[in-house]
Amino acid sequence: MTSIIESLLAVFKDFHWLVSIDTLLIFFVNYLMFHAAGRVKISWWLLLLGGLLSVVLTPLLPMGFKFLLNPLILFCFSYYKRPDLPWIEPVFNSFYAWGTTNIIIRGLSLIVFPLLLGDDLMSRIPESLTEFICVVVTYPLYLLVHRFIGYEYLQVEEKERLRIHFTPIVIGVSFAFLSYGLLNDFMPYFASIWPVEVVNNYAKLIVLLATGAFFIVVSYANQWIKDELFLELKEEQERHFQSLQESSRHILHLYQDLYRDGVPKVVVPKKVKTVLATSQEGDTQNLSEEEVPFSKVMPDISNLLSQLLRSVIESKYMEFHAVGVDFIMEVPDPISPVHIDVVDLSAVLTTFLDNALLRAHGQENSLVRMSYYQRGEVQVLSVETTLSQDSAEAPHEAYESHLSINEQLEDIMERYPQSKLSFKNDKFIYRQQFEY
Incomplete structure (x- = not known):
């Protein structure tokens, strides 16, 4: 040198x-x-x-x-x-x-x-x-x-x-x-x-x-x-979800006004009847076997103690129903988010449901099932999209580019290092699961 x-x-x-x-x-x-x-x-x-x-x-x-x-x-x-x-x-x-x-x-x-x-x-x-x-x-x-x-x-x-x-x-x-x-x-x-x-x-x-x-x-x-x-991001998210809550309540109010005469024509497939077994009390005597009031379509929503999560689900249900995608929610016991900010969990849920809608849209007889339950000390949020074997198509590249971890989820995972995020994506089932 x-x-x-x-x-x-x-x-x-x-x-x-x-x-x-x-x-x-x-x-x-x-x-x-x-x-x-x-x-x-x-x-x-x-x-x-x-x-x-x-x-x-x-x-x-x-x-x-x-x-x-x-x-x-x-x-x-x-x-x-x-x-x-x-x-x-x-x-x-x-x-x-x-x-x-x-x-x-x-x-x-x-x-x-x-x-x-x-x-x-x-x-x-x-x-x-x-x-x-x-x-x-x-x-x-x-x-x-x-x-x-x-x-x-x-x-x-x-x-x-x-x-x-x-x-x-x-x-x-x-x-x-x-x-x-x-x-x-x-x-x-x-x-x-x-x-x-x-x-x-x-x-x-x-x-x-x-x-x-x-x-x-x-x-x-x-x-x-x-x-x-x-x-600032949290404040923006709070404002966004408050706006979402207000719009969701407004939509639900309009929906109930349209069908308050005892004929709320929300058609529920037979495969959903088991979910409706625990439906809330109400007058259903004038309805046919496959028609239930809108308030009874998601009976487990009463077990969801977070109004913010309820609002997200109610809003997304309307989107699924509008495009002909069946949606089931399974919350077996009363549950409220612990160990995580409800705004962050709402962001995860919104992303999961958006991905599910993207995967199921345009395919016949598709079903989206959302589960939220306690497993020991861990809470599990899962959204699964099931496609019928007759109409299922392999995930397109356009879907693959969207069905991934976005920056918001990456930030949430960094803030909760003990959490676990998993995906399963094949021809018939697309499952997203978040454990924390």
């Missing part, structure tokens, strides 16, 4: 030309991170203009102002493209881009490379070459780090409510990057009055503190945003 580096040093004796290349590349890396944070995209000619301004003006600026150049250029670009944004957002995004780039470059040049190559070899490598190597690997390293820590905190601008609550953190981090930049710019001045070794040790300490602070703040911000987005 040492011989390779010494050979390169012998070939390229003068690296002054790399200083301009380094400055240009740093600006481009700043822009990539700025774009990742703020989603502000600029044209290539404007990007090139910004890079040239950085190359020309950086050597001319006095100490204490050099680090402000790239954030200022990026801020101007953001204001030019998105004048509607609050000023604090482009300020934070520009300082975030510059600060993250600088922390990675200085961490590599002051800590990582000296540990790998040794101080003696590092002292013989021109600073411009070291910086060039650091700049080249900065953005890939940034992507690698964020692959593990996530980008959730960059979603703030998409949510107005989160943006308001996140503003104090944004202002604090912006001032932290500003202080870090001032310290870095004045390091050459400190080197003129203190021993170089002392200044280098302080520089390493500053980089380590900045790196630690970066990970702490990003981890905190990520978790805060995750919690807020989760609460």
Whole structure:
């Protein structure tokens, strides 16, 4: 390794030309991170203009102002493209881009490379070459780090409510990057009055503190945003299911009004009669053997103690009935969801019933059976679609693309690691089962 580096040093004796290349590349890396944070995209000619301004003006600026150049250029670009944004957002995004780039470059040049190559070899490598190597690997390293820590905190601008609550953190981090930049710019001045070794040790300490602070703040911000987005999702789900309940009650009310004269023509196949054996009390004397009141079609629904789950089932029953798919619900004993949020269980049930409808739709004599029961300490929710042997068709590719675990189910499985999700999908039976 040492011989390779010494050979390169012998070939390229003068690296002054790399200083301009380094400055240009740093600006481009700043822009990539700025774009990742703020989603502000600029044209290539404007990007090139910004890079040239950085190359020309950086050597001319006095100490204490050099680090402000790239954030200022990026801020101007953001204001030019998105004048509607609050000023604090482009300020934070520009300082975030510059600060993250600088922390990675200085961490590599002051800590990582000296540990790998040794101080003696590092002292013989021109600073411009070291910086060039650091700049080249900065953005890939940034992507690698964020692959593990996530980008959730960059979603703030998409949510107005989160943006308001996140503003104090944004202002604090912006001032932290500003202080870090001032310290870095004045390091050459400190080197003129203190021993170089002392200044280098302080520089390493500053980089380590900045790196630690970066990970702490990003981890905190990520978790805060995750919690807020989760609460927002739960609120949206609650509103959705409340709306579903209201619409379901309205539909049922209209249905009962249409058939309140004792002739509710809900035809139930003979194979369903066993389910109706425990039907609720009511006047059925005027009905034929295969006609029952709508309120008696799903007698086990009284065992379901969650109104939200009832509403989902009632609404989905109407969909099944409208397309000629028979639906049976079996809840043998009174049961209420435990160990799981009822909104999450409602999402699982909705997905299962949607999948069942998709599989059964268009096929004759199809039957969907929903079961919900307690088995020891475990509760089991199962939805099974049965097709007749005469009309069943093998699952089409279009079905296969839908009959799968969606992102919502994946999130629910992550929140309840003890739960179990299973599928069976063949020509005649499609079973979905959730245990928790």
